[in-house]
Amino acid sequence: MSDAIADAVRRGELRSVARLITRIEAGDPTIAATLRDLHAAAGNTPIIGITGPPGAGKSTLVDQMLARYRANGERVAVLAVDPSSPFSGGAILGDRVRMNRHNTDRGVFIRSMAARGRLGGLAQAAADALVVLDAMGWDRILVETVGVGQNEIDVLRHADTVLIVQTPAGGDTVQAVKAGILEVGDLFVVNKADTGSADRTVSALREAIEFRTHALGADAWHPPVPKTAATDNQGIAELLTAIDAHRRHLQDHPEQLALRRRAQARARVTEHLAEILRSRYLQPTNRSERFEAIIDEVVARRCDPSSAAARLLHD
Ligand SMILES: Nc1nc2c(ncn2[C@@H]2O[C@H](COP(=O)(O)OP(=O)(O)O)[C@@H](O)[C@H]2O)c(=O)[nH]1
Ligand SMILES: [Mg+2]
Known part of the structure; x- marks a missing residue:
């Protein structure tokens, strides 16, 4: 017998989806059967992860990307994940306001998630929420996370294409390399290209990326470094083209996609093992x-x- 909530989610009932994600955030154990059903139905939606330091312009970029995808007739879900805040306040609230122009659009679903003390942490709650959205059959899912810490990397593991947003404001490039974020990025976006020395940041990033990828095989993906000015709606079309190129690359190299999917599954099972142990003993x-x-x-x-x-x- 299939689960009633899972059925409602698959029918696209947004109120059921919103309530389910709230229960996921709270770590409600009674939704296990729902998540099991939805997991079986998920796996077909391209998930694009977007991260970078606070203020880099991620939400502004997401807003512009949304507008383009909608203009192409695509239905898009956005998950904004804020590991730094125990409540949906601050930055995320600002994001909601910024993305207001999509609020009445039935082809868009925007939801924020914050750390509410769930045992397994926000990364796992976000991964479950992504499964829910995935099973709904959106054309794309965008997931924005704040910052470049381990939590964010754990969330990004569940994306097929990962965008790291940087700005021309110096220091960030070195910081990103230090945080190991270079390993998880598929595209490095230099936003705020209108504010100055973007080309220097692009070269520095290209150099760091080449250093990482030159030893990889001929089939390896070489992350591009597109420049954008999100507030001026500049460079967005090129960014979307680069995202699609990455998707095609994965389709043309199914073994790479399979490795990614395996790493995602391994991470999720490991997280659940850890959660079982934590709840048993801690x-x-x-x-x-x-x-x-x-x-x-x-x-x-x-x-x-x-x-x-x-x-x-x-x-
Ligand atoms: N000059 C300039 N400002 C931008 C650009 N993109 C975003 N901003 C501004 O940077 C600030 C932070 O943007 P936001 O999207 O909230 O960044 P987030 O924290 O990464 O999500 C806002 O005031 C934006 O208007 C850009 O390309 N150029
Ligand atoms: Mg933001």
Whole structure:
């Protein structure tokens, strides 16, 4: 028997979708069957991830991309993920206002998610929300995340094409390389090209990318570095062309797409394993006498932490 909420989601009932995502954020365990059904129906929607430092212009870019996709008749869902804030405030609220012009459009769905204390973290909640949107059959999904930390990289793992947005304002390039973001980027967008030395940033990024990709095989994707001025609606068509080129590259190299999908699945299962273990041992309400007894031994140095973990797992 199929799940009633999953059916409503697949029919495109937006209120059911909104309520389901709220339950995902809260870590509601009773939606497991719904998520199971939706997972079976998902996997066919191109997911474009967009990240970069706060203020780089991600939301402005998303807004312009939305406008173009809509002009082409595509139906698009947007998920804005803010790991820094426990509430949907600040930046995300600003994003909602900025994307207001799409508010009454039935071909657009915009939803923000914030860290609400779910055990497995926001990355996992976002991954579940992406499955929900994916199963609805949008033509594209855009997922915007703030910043360049590990949480964001975990979210981006679920995108097929990852855009890293940078600005000409110096320092950022080096920062991005440091954060390991270079490894996950498929396109490096230099936004705010209207504000000055964008070409220098483009060259610096190209150099860093070549350093990374030159050792890879002839079939490797070489990330392009498009320039945009989102507020002036400049360079957006070229950006969309580059995104489509990446999609075609993956279609032409199914082994690369398969590797990506496998890495996504591996990450998700690993996250769930970690969540099961965390809820078994780490939630105050779940701390068993057995767990505390072993902790006592570690504190007293009769058992080391690694052996303690192994004993707990094999209980
Ligand atoms: N000059 C200029 N300003 C921009 C451009 N893109 C965005 N902005 C401005 O930069 C600020 C931050 O933009 P926003 O889209 O909220 O950045 P986000 O934090 O990365 O989502 C806003 O005031 C935008 O109007 C651009 O291409 N050129
Ligand atoms: Mg934003």
